[in-house]
Amino acid sequence: MPYFDAASSAPLHPVAREALLASLDEGWADPARLYREGRRARLLLDAAREAAAEAVGCRPDELVFTPSGTQAVHSGIFGALAARRRVGRRLVHSAVEHSSVLHAAEVHEAAGGTVTQVGADRTGRVAAGDLAAALGPDAALACLQSANHEVGTEQPVEEAAALCREAGVPLLVDAAQSLAWGPVPGAWSLLAASAHKWGGPPGVGLLAVRKGTRFSPQGPLDERESGRAPGFGNLPAIVAAAASLRALRAEAGAQREEPGEAARLRELVARIRHRVPELVPDVEVVGHPEHRLPHLVTFSCLYVDGETLLHELDRAGFSVSSGSSCTSSTLTPSHVLRAMGVLSEGNVRVSLPYGTAEADVERFLEVLPGTVRSVRERFGVPAAEPAPAAEGEAAAEGSGLVVDALGKRCPVPVIELAKVIGRVPVGGTVTVLSDDEAARQDIPAWCAMRGQEYAGEEAAERGAAYVVRRRV
């Protein structure tokens, strides 16, 4: 049963499993102790740190292990902000960062700091110049991911690091999604990553703080991991994480010209990117076409409920994830898709683990069209939108049609809009009333896909009123 959600968590790599088993026997003691079990644990820890540092491209004494990638991001952000408090309290980050960055920024803002978000384009890519322009004189830290976790777009980290260095501001790179494929180039100051994304066990993150970067760890700490990650370390998992990172890098061939697994997965992803829009009508493939991770592809299907689609794909044997609002507990679509201004309904993220079989991808492409069709049929979506109304009919109905979709969840408001657009004269408007958060994002996205004009949002007694002007 193909698992296509490596970007959430990858199954344990065989090398990681073997290393974990060995270090459960050898590495359970406290590496700070002087007796033989402690010294043995210390040797394992030192070797793991050296291997991880080599893969990251830093010195071993610049790297500490944390209990998760999330905690590495939190520790890195707060440690860097605190150390530069006298310079300023501005945190600059892209709008498409992982939620761990966004949560840290919220805490910083609540504590009196300032936060500037830098937008991304429709491919999810952040312009390095935009990041640099947002720094200003009071910037304490900038954050930019190496590649986006939802749409796979790679960010211009090397360029951003150079501009930040010029401005004298440290750059923290969240490399969670890309570290398996190669080191992050450039003069970044801090880097965070997470082992379970690269086939290591859960419970291990890493934080690198390059020499010369001012850093002041926050919160209660102890003497472990240079005072940057409190609590007894998870040594067996750390050893396994380092071993699998090294193994994956060798397989990926990422430092040469991708002759290995990375190139193979990139070809499979390209196949999905090209064939899904051919096989399924009304699909938007999102993310940058070239600057992208080798293993990840995301697309959104108009008129489809994300949760039902995931459920149907699961029944067909495929495990994928989604940034649609209807698949999460928050009722809010993915902030990444929102920042990109692309459709969020019927969103599917496919992220291929190492060793994904070509046949599984082909089978996915076979199954997908029928699955989408059956979900759409449940919502009563017509195969094609109604033909433009005759001159007379349009005139009779007049402009200013109102669709009441209050109380209806994604994708219904967009479906209702599509059902009536044919009755609106070209140049006339239709207003959709909706209290579903996803409509705010998906109605403009639908307009962009359909060549219609999104005329803006108006206040309404309940929810909001979204005005669309018919152009074609």
Next chain:
Amino acid sequence: MPYFDAASSAPLHPVAREALLASLDEGWADPARLYREGRRARLLLDAAREAAAEAVGCRPDELVFTPSGTQAVHSGIFGALAARRRVGRRLVHSAVEHSSVLHAAEVHEAAGGTVTQVGADRTGRVAAGDLAAALGPDAALACLQSANHEVGTEQPVEEAAALCREAGVPLLVDAAQSLAWGPVPGAWSLLAASAHKWGGPPGVGLLAVRKGTRFSPQGPLDERESGRAPGFGNLPAIVAAAASLRALRAEAGAQREEPGEAARLRELVARIRHRVPELVPDVEVVGHPEHRLPHLVTFSCLYVDGETLLHELDRAGFSVSSGSSCTSSTLTPSHVLRAMGVLSEGNVRVSLPYGTAEADVERFLEVLPGTVRSVRERFGVPAAEPAPAAEGEAAAEGSGLVVDALGKRCPVPVIELAKVIGRVPVGGTVTVLSDDEAARQDIPAWCAMRGQEYAGEEAAERGAAYVVRRRV
């Protein structure tokens, strides 16, 4: 080779190992996902939570897993303090808590909170009444360990919880050392523990917050673990931790009358407690004689350098730990021994893991006397202290002898004191000049052991001047 440092970290229990292996295959996916791998992970997580909650004595929805016991303590303290901020900002804790409590208290104080430490008696036991008396009207939280990690003394947690409840103040119990042996009785509000102390893998702590306890998680969080522990959970380790806790409890028989492993280890520990002072001269066995953990015993040897003793015991095949200053990087003796007012030099903590063989304990008792003797010989400690000086000699030398031990590390200042005490007339004083932090604790402790009077500390140009009056 006997490992006698279970209180630092216990080797993985066979049940934990088996559970870990199984859940590496079944539990690597994100339990928040809707597809089958995610649902399988969710089932494992739910079952682990139920098992752990049963062992703790709380409801499953009151318990979250954290990346370590240290982080459970930190989250518990800050969450409880923040929720009661309007009541007051006083944190009350015993002076013998684990360093994770002390570190959290330092952060609280630095942020403008107040901290009250409650002392312990010479056995390391805290009086529940003292804790209650320290609460006052502005107390936000009280912290008391279930049992001490260095000397094994059990605390009157049930009584303290009742008094705290009466005063309307929540009590957080650090149960790291005792949870393997049984649930913590009484009406505590919060409880923290650490799996690698009970034969679970590292990387798992737990925090229970009983319903009705006001709690406001601090720092950046996400939707995981009820918003109380951010980051991707370490599911395979959580499953293993819960499995081993259940297995240990069954073996310990802790809920009946200790017919199992707990009683067996308690007997071995009693043997060490009774025989060490018979076998080794000038030893102080510390900790409460009855209210104590079944598996842990601590003693200190006069005129012995802790690091050398540990090294020699390690060479003889025994792994133990020490609260002596000379075994740590801080040059400060254990805060627990200091709070108890007992000797810190030549300190040895023996904590027996499950299944410790009786023969290994016997062998330890055989090896110890010669090991201590050889360390003492290196320091030139006379077998017995010099006989009292003749009347004439004492008069000639007069009172007010000064021993200059500046620049000399533990145990030298105490050895120098012992060498000259015979030359001091009864009623006369000797002053020891020392800049070693351990002297502040060990000179009074030596006086208590020897029946001499510690007359106090005086300012000195370098270090401090410790005055001892000869009584016997």
